[in-house]
Amino acid sequence: MMKRTILLGAVLALSAVAAYASTITVLVQETSLRKRPQSYSPSVGVARLGQKLESLGVEAGFHKTPSGYIHSSAVTTRKASLSGGDGVGGSATADEVTLAGKGFNAQVEKSYGAKNGSAVDFAAVNAMERRSVPEAVLFEFLRAGGLMGEGGSK
Amino acid sequence: MKRFLLLGVLAAAGCQGLQNLDVSSMTGGRINSNVDLAKVAKGVNQVRKGFSEISESEEYYIGRAVSAQVLTRYKPLNDPGLNAYAQKVAQAVALASDRPATYKGYHVQVLASDEINAFAAPGGFIFVTKGMLELVRSEDELAGVLAHEVAHIAKKHGLKTIQTSRLTSAFTILGSEAAKNYTPQQVSQLTTAFEGAVDGEGGQLRSGRPQGVPRAHGEGRGLGRRRHVQDPPLPRQARDRAG
Numbered sequence: 597m598m599k600r601t602i603l604l605g606a607v608l609a610l611s612a613v614a615a616y617a618s619t620i621t622v623l624v625q626e627t628s629l630r631k632r633p634q635s636y637s638p639s640v641g642v643a644r645l646g647q648k649l650e651s652l653g654v655e656a657g658f659h660k661t662p663s664g665y666i667h668s669s670a671v672t673t674r675k676a677s678l679s680g681g682d683g684v685g686g687s688a689t690a691d692e693v694t695l696a697g698k699g700f701n702a703q704v705e706k707s708y709g710a711k712n713g714s715a716v717d718f719a720a721v722n723a724m725e726r727r728s729v730p731e732a733v734l735f736e737f738l739r740a741g742g743l744m745g746e747g748g749s750k
Numbered sequence: 751m752k753r754f755l756l757l758g759v760l761a762a763a764g765c766q767g768l769q770n771l772d773v774s775s776m777t778g779g780r781i782n783s784n785v786d787l788a789k790v791a792k793g794v795n796q797v798r799k800g801f802s803e804i805s806e807s808e809e810y811y812i813g814r815a816v817s818a819q820v821l822t823r824y825k826p827l828n829d830p831g832l833n834a835y836a837q838k839v840a841q842a843v844a845l846a847s848d849r850p851a852t853y854k855g856y857h858v859q860v861l862a863s864d865e866i867n868a869f870a871a872p873g874g875f876i877f878v879t880k881g882m883l884e885l886v887r888s889e890d891e892l893a894g895v896l897a898h899e900v901a902h903i904a905k906k907h908g909l910k911t912i913q914t915s916r917l918t919s920a921f922t923i924l925g926s927e928a929a930k931n932y933t934p935q936q937v938s939q940l941t942t943a944f945e946g947a948v949d950g951e952g953g954q955l956r957s958g959r960p961q962g963v964p965r966a967h968g969e970g971r972g973l974g975r976r977r978h979v980q981d982p983p984l985p986r987q988a989r990d991r992a993g
Binding site: 623624635636670689694697702708709715718725728729734738 | 803806841851852938945
């Protein structure tokens with residue numbers, strides 16, 4: 597009787613996961629896949645723009661995928677096409693605009709820059725964007741400040 | 751630092767100040783007169799309804815253009831150590847936010863200005879003045895200031911100020927032509943809509959003082975300034991830590 601109950605429970609649990617499993621699409625250029633559903637958890641991989649992953653559920657704001665946890669703000673759960681033309685009524689959705697690199701993009705920025713000349717300084721913005729702190733350095737900084745929770749970046 | 755992270759997030763959660771600033775003096779934002787707005791509006795409703803439908807990549811490009819304007823009004827501070835330190839604190843704060851990843855990440859620039867100010871542009875761009883860094887007395891306070899700006903970005907406060915009408919022509923082009931290359935006329939229309947969005951955003955930045963910093967602190971009686979004459983200002987401490 598006990599065995600049967602355990603078996604039934606396992607089948608139900610697996611069914612629930614299978615029912616929830618869905619495809620998510622990455623909407624940022626690059627983001628970490630983490631070991632646990634925590635921002636300070638170590639990175640176990642990288643997900644890139646347009647990459648499709650299987651979501652096995654959401655825990656603490658992170659989608660659980662077979663490759664690691666990814667923050668829900670970096671993905672869309674809606675179906676999105678890389679070509680950017682398969683949305684509602686044959687029109688592009690915002691997600692598809694991102695994936696297709698359309699809308700306000702580098703081409704529009706170039707036109708805007710030419711029109712506004714000395715009123716804009718994109719070279720300074722480029723220099724600003726090159727500034728980034730590697731995760732290992734950042735985690736060491738947090739650890740030194742006593743901000744790593746239990747388990748920390750391990 | 752933990753306490754100020756929390757304080758910063760709480761302060762930012764209650765801040766709506768940037769949405770109420772006057773942008774009337776800003777230029778731009780005209781819709782191309784060749785566009786049938788009534789027809790356009792109907793089509794747009796099926797596709798993208800407002801600021802919440804501005805895509806991740808478009809938010810990034812709006813933020814870049816707003817930042818490009820900021821960096822002509824303010825000179826960036828050429829202090830690699832201090833910029834790296836501010837960047838580190840901002841990234842640490844952003845990790846704990848509701849939006850740890852933006853399209854191309856969070857980036858900070860210290861401005862060579864004695865004004866006491868900090869502001870954010872959409873997509874992850876944060877500016878903090880040297881005057882603000884001299885005012886804050888600790889890393890915790892700096893984290894509070896930067897958390898406030900991260901919260902503006904995470905909550906997309908800047909995008910909420912863009913009038914949907916300024917984006918209508920862009921949305922229509924995207925609705926019908928998104929899979930093709932843009933023609934020169936479409937680029938022109940998109941650029942006009944882009945200008946409208948960017949200029950509206952730029953106007954929000956002019957008075958972007960965080961609400962957590964009382965006016966009298968740095969600009970009135972000068973209590974903050976007297977205090978940091980006695981104590982080492984943060985930039986020096988920051989350089990030590992950043993090394």
